Amino acid sequence: MQDEVLLPGGQLQRPGFVVPGAPETITRSGNVFYCAAPPLGAPHLRQVLEAANVHFYLDAPDVLMAGAGYIAVHATTDGTKTLRLPNRADWCNVRTGTVPLHDSQSYTVTMQAGETLLLQIDRSGA
Numbered sequence: 001m002q003d004e005v006l007l008p009g010g011q012l013q014r015p016g017f018v019v020p021g022a023p024e025t026i027t028r029s030g031n032v033f034y035c036a037a038p039p040l041g042a043p044h045l046r047q048v049l050e051a052a053n054v055h056f057y058l059d060a061p062d063v064l065m066a067g068a069g070y071i072a073v074h075a076t077t078d079g080t081k082t083l084r085l086p087n088r089a090d091w092c093n094v095r096t097g098t099v100p101l102h103d104s105q106s107y108t109v110t111m112q113a114g115e116t117l118l119l120q121i122d123r124s125g126a
Helices: 042-051
Strands: 004-008 024-029 032-035 063-067 070-074 079-093 101-111 116-122
Touching (some): 101 116
Antiparallel strands (some): 024 032, 070 116, 079 116
């Protein structure tokens, strides 16, 4: 199998950091990813994770925590946020007690920077 170049050399910008003799910055060989210049910034890490078919709950650059049937989002920017689950579920806003969506795989909400949203995810009825 031929290695796939995810980011050609020169696209990873770090002042004062040079990787001598590294023609590719990030390459993929099967399910293994190689990076000659870690640590990766969020945009480059996202490229690697997308290539590995990792599920993304949120496309925005906000803080997200997910687990034990809950999703928390802390908005770092103003705007519309779309949360996506791998499966359909009922979504409950923990703060208000409302269930804005039943049997849905995604939830879109407008948030302001600094706002935090806590959702309970119930897959039993979906």
